[in-house]
Amino acid sequence: MRARGFTLVELLVVVAIIGTLISLLAPALAAAIQIAYQTACASNLRQIGLATQQYLKDHDGWFFPLYTEDDGTGRYWYYGFEANGSPALGEGNRILDRTKGKLYPYLESSGVEVCQAFPYSGPYKPKYKGDPWTYGINRYFSSHPAHSLGNVNGNGNRPYDMVRPRDACRTVIFADSAQVVTFLAPATPTHPMTGEFPYIESGKKYVQFRHNGLANVLFADWHVEACEPAPGSFNPTLPDARIGCLDEKSVVLDPQAGHSSG
Numbered sequence: 030m031r032a033r034g035f036t037l038v039e040l041l042v043v044v045a046i047i048g049t050l051i052s053l054l055a056p057a058l059a060a061a062i063q064i065a066y067q068t069a070c071a072s073n074l075r076q077i078g079l080a081t082q083q084y085l086k087d088h089d090g091w092f093f094p095l096y097t098e099d100d101g102t103g104r105y106w107y108y109g110f111e112a113n114g115s116p117a118l119g120e121g122n123r124i125l126d127r128t129k130g131k132l133y134p135y136l137e138s139s140g141v142e143v144c145q146a147f148p149y150s151g152p153y154k155p156k157y158k159g160d161p162w163t164y165g166i167n168r169y170f171s172s173h174p175a176h177s178l179g180n181v182n183g184n185g186n187r188p189y190d191m192v193r194p195r196d197a198c199r200t201v202i203f204a205d206s207a208q209v210v211t212f213l214a215p216a217t218p219t220h221p222m223t224g225e226f227p228y229i230e231s232g233k234k235y236v237q238f239r240h241n242g243l244a245n246v247l248f249a250d251w252h253v254e255a256c257e258p259a260p261g262s263f264n265p266t267l268p269d270a271r272i273g274c275l276d277e278k279s280v281v282l283d284p285q286a287g288h289s290s291g
């Protein structure tokens with residue numbers, strides 16, 4: 030008997046079946062990818078937590094400053110150095126030297142600065158050439174007099190007693206962050222875009238809930254947890270970006286403000 034190939038109709042049926050199977054599996058695959066991103070992000074934050082603990086040990090419990098301009102050559106952010114003149118290169122072309130960030134020597138592997146769920150597509154405006162820094166430090170903890178919001182110990186601007194933290198399991202150190210930008214071209218008030226943002230602050234919309242509506246948060250006892258937004262807090266300029274506030278009924282951003290009831 031002569032072997033016969035597929036008829037055109039049989040082929041079309043097979044193609045249709047495969048197409049249906051793929052369309053059935055695609056949502057499950059997308060959900061699995063999101064879970065993988067969230068897990069990798071939590072691991073990043075745990076590593077940043079270890080780096081921060083080591084930094085605190087080496088600096089008598091003082092946090093790194095948000096940034097300094099010590100030698101007048103540019104801005105030493107905790108996550109990298111940007112030389113004078115770099116901002117003039119324009120958004121997306123600015124140059125960041127990550128190796129000069131205060132935390133860099135304590136980060137054991139590169140890549141921990143990037144949450145893979147950060148919205149690279151859509152209306153995203155990169156700030157620097159290359160990878161962004163996708164997490165925000167609780168600005169309360171900056172040890173720089175001009176940037177710190179904390180004065181808990183009555184000791185100048187010393188931000189927080191990390192040896193005996195109060196309410197450590199609810200006090201936020203780092204979180205998934207981003208901002209809605211309506212200035213700095215190509216963003217304009219009529220063309221709002223998302224961008225990275227290096228700190229978060231009580232009552233400010235700088236936290237991005239990019240993991241299925243949740244944001245990963247590193248707390249002062251160094252555990253990482255996915256947290257919900259404060260109800261109705263998303264920035265209305267770009268609500269789909271899910272950039273808003275943590276719910277300060279359940280987490281603490283300003284240890285001095287006595288948000289610890291409940």
Ligand SMILES: [Zn+2]
Nearest residue numbers: 070144205245
């Ligand atoms: Zn994340």
